[in-house]
Amino acid sequence: MGRKLLLDKAHIPGIRYYDTYKGNGGYAAAEKALKGMTPDQVLDEVKKSGLRGRGGAGFPTGMKWSFIAKPEGVPRYLVCNADESEPGTFKDRYLMEFIPHALIEGLIISSYTLGANTCYIYIRGEYAWIPEILEEAIADAKKNGWLGKNILGSGFDLEIYVQRGAGAYICGEETALIESLEGKRGNPRIKPPFPAVKGLWQSPTVVNNVETLAAVVPILNIGGEEYAKIGIGKSTGTKLISACGNINKPGVYEIEMNISVEEFIYSEEYCGGIPNGKRLKACIPGGSSVPILPANLLFKTAKGETRMMTYESLADGGFLTGTAMGSGGFIVLDEDQCIVKNTLTFARFYRHESCGQCSPCREGTGWMEKLLKNIDSGRGKMSDIDLLWDIQRKIEGNTICPLGDAAAWPVAAAIRHFRDEFEWHITHPEEAQARNYGLAHYADPREIAVPA
Ligand SMILES: Cc1cc2nc3c(=O)[nH]c(=O)nc-3n(C[C@H](O)[C@H](O)[C@H](O)COP(=O)(O)O)c2cc1C
Numbered sequence: 001m002g003r004k005l006l007l008d009k010a011h012i013p014g015i016r017y018y019d020t021y022k023g024n025g026g027y028a029a030a031e032k033a034l035k036g037m038t039p040d041q042v043l044d045e046v047k048k049s050g051l052r053g054r055g056g057a058g059f060p061t062g063m064k065w066s067f068i069a070k071p072e073g074v075p076r077y078l079v080c081n082a083d084e085s086e087p088g089t090f091k092d093r094y095l096m097e098f099i100p101h102a103l104i105e106g107l108i109i110s111s112y113t114l115g116a117n118t119c120y121i122y123i124r125g126e127y128a129w130i131p132e133i134l135e136e137a138i139a140d141a142k143k144n145g146w147l148g149k150n151i152l153g154s155g156f157d158l159e160i161y162v163q164r165g166a167g168a169y170i171c172g173e174e175t176a177l178i179e180s181l182e183g184k185r186g187n188p189r190i191k192p193p194f195p196a197v198k199g200l201w202q203s204p205t206v207v208n209n210v211e212t213l214a215a216v217v218p219i220l221n222i223g224g225e226e227y228a229k230i231g232i233g234k235s236t237g238t239k240l241i242s243a244c245g246n247i248n249k250p251g252v253y254e255i256e257m258n259i260s261v262e263e264f265i266y267s268e269e270y271c272g273g274i275p276n277g278k279r280l281k282a283c284i285p286g287g288s289s290v291p292i293l294p295a296n297l298l299f300k301t302a303k304g305e306t307r308m309m310t311y312e313s314l315a316d317g318g319f320l321t322g323t324a325m326g327s328g329g330f331i332v333l334d335e336d337q338c339i340v341k342n343t344l345t346f347a348r349f350y351r352h353e354s355c356g357q358c359s360p361c362r363e364g365t366g367w368m369e370k371l372l373k374n375i376d377s378g379r380g381k382m383s384d385i386d387l388l389w390d391i392q393r394k395i396e397g398n399t400i401c402p403l404g405d406a407a408a409w410p411v412a413a414a415i416r417h418f419r420d421e422f423e424w425h426i427t428h429p430e431e432a433q434a435r436n437y438g439l440a441h442y443a444d445p446r447e448i449a450v451p452a
Pocket of ligand 1: 208
C-alpha cells in the first residue's frame with residue numbers, strides 16, 4: 001500500500017465535519033505554524049519539501065511563494081484555484097467535497113506564510129453543491145478560532161471567501177481567474193507583470209491549486225525533508241490522480257510518485273486493469289491538454305526505461321515520444337476507442353472554451369473542430385490531415401495564455417502517433433461510420449517494440 005498523506009483520513013465517517021477532522025489530528029499543522037513558526041520558517045519547510053504546483057505546470061511552490069512582492073501598506077492575496085475544468089480531472093472536487101477542512105487548514109497556513117489576510121477560493125460553477133460544503137467548513141473553522149482576528153493569539157488575521165465561477169474553463173488560467181474575481185470577463189492578462197507582483201486589484205497575489213495548498217498540511221506535519229524523501233528526484237511527495245476511461249476501477253487515487261504507469265493501470269490497488277479483457281490502445285495521463293501516448297510508448301520510454309508516474313518520466317522524450325503529468329486526469333483508452341472521435345471531442349471543447357482574445361486560438365480551434373468533424377463523418381480529404389497539422393503548429397506558442405497550446409497538443413499527438421487511423425477514416429468512410437471506432441492496431445504494449 002502506498003503512503004497516503006492527503007486522503008489518509010478519507011475513510012473516516014464524518015471526516016467532512018469539523019469535530020471529526022479535529023478529533024483525528026486536524027488543525028495540528030496550523031497550530032504548529034501559527035503558534036511556533038515564523039512565516040519564513042514555514043516557507044523553508046515548503047521549499048525543502050520540493051512540492052510542485054499540482055494545477056498543471058508543476059512549478060515549485062516554495063519558489064513561487066518567495067516571489068511575492070511585499071510593498072509597504074499594500075494587501076496581499078492568496079487565491080485557491082478550484083476551477084478544475086480540464087476534461088478528465090476531478091481530484092480537487094474529491095478533496096473539497098469529502099475533506100474540506102484539509103483545504104481550509106492548508107489555506108490558513110499558506111496565507112500566514114504569504115502574509116495574506118484575505119483568501120479566495122474560486123470554484124467552477126458546475127461544482128454547484130460544493131460551495132455550501134466549503135462555506136460550512138469555513139464557518140465552523142471560524143467558530144473554533146481558526147479564522148478571523150488574531151488567530152490563536154498569533155496577531156495574524158484571515159478571512160476566506162468562496163467565489164463561484166460561471167462555468168468557463170479559461171477562468172482556471174490564473175490571470176483570467178483574477179479578472180473574473182474582479183467581476184470582469186475572464187480574459188487572460190499579458191504577463192509580465194506576474195500576479196506575484198500585480199495580481200488581484202493590482203496587489204501581490206499567489207494563485208495555487210487546491211491540491212497544492214492542501215499538501216502544505218502534511219508537509220508541516222511530517223516536515224519538508226521527510227516529504228521530499230517520498231517520490232523520485234524532483235517529483236516529491238504524493239499526487240492525486242483522477243483515473244477514468246476504460247479501466248475497472250475509475251476514481252481518485254493518491255499515489256506516491258514512485259510507481260510505474262503499468263502498476264497504476266493494472267494493479268488492484270489502483271485502476272484494476274482494463275474491462276472485458278480488452279487491450280490497451282492509448283492513454284492521456286494528465287488531462288485533455290497533454291499529448292496522447294500510444295500503448296507502445298506508455299510503459300517504456302523511447303530509451304527503454306520503465307515509464308514512471310513522475311513529472312520527469314512522463315515527459316521523457318518531450319512531446320515526440322513523451323507526454324506530461326498535467327493536472328493528473330488519467331484517461332485510459334482500450335482497443336475499441338476511436339482516436340479521431342476522441343480528438344474531435346477535445347477539439348470541440350477547446351473551440352467552445354477559447355476566450356477569443358487571440359486570433360490563432362479563436363480561429364484555429366474552430367478550424368480544427370471543422371476538419372476533424374469532416375474526417376469523423378466520412379467527408380474528409382487526405383490533405384485535411386496536413387492542414388490540421390499546419391493549424392495546430394500555428395496556434396502553439398502564439399497566444400497570450402496556454403489554452404492555445406492545450407488545444408494544439410492533443411491534435412498534434414493524435415496525428416503523430418495515429419496518422420494511419422486518420423487515413424483509414426478517410427479511405428474507409430462507410431466502415432468507419434458503421435464500426436464507430438478506429439483501427440485496433442495497438443496491441444498490448446508488452447508485445448510491441450518501442451520505436452528507435
Ligand atoms: C486554460 C487553463 C486552465 C487552467 N485551469 C486550471 C484549473 O482549473 N486549476 C488549476 O489549479 N490550475 C489551472 N490552470 C493553471 C493555472 O493557470 C495556474 O498555473 C495554477 O493555478 C497554479 O497553481 P499551482 O502552482 O499550485 O499548480 C489552468 C491554466 C490554463 C492555461
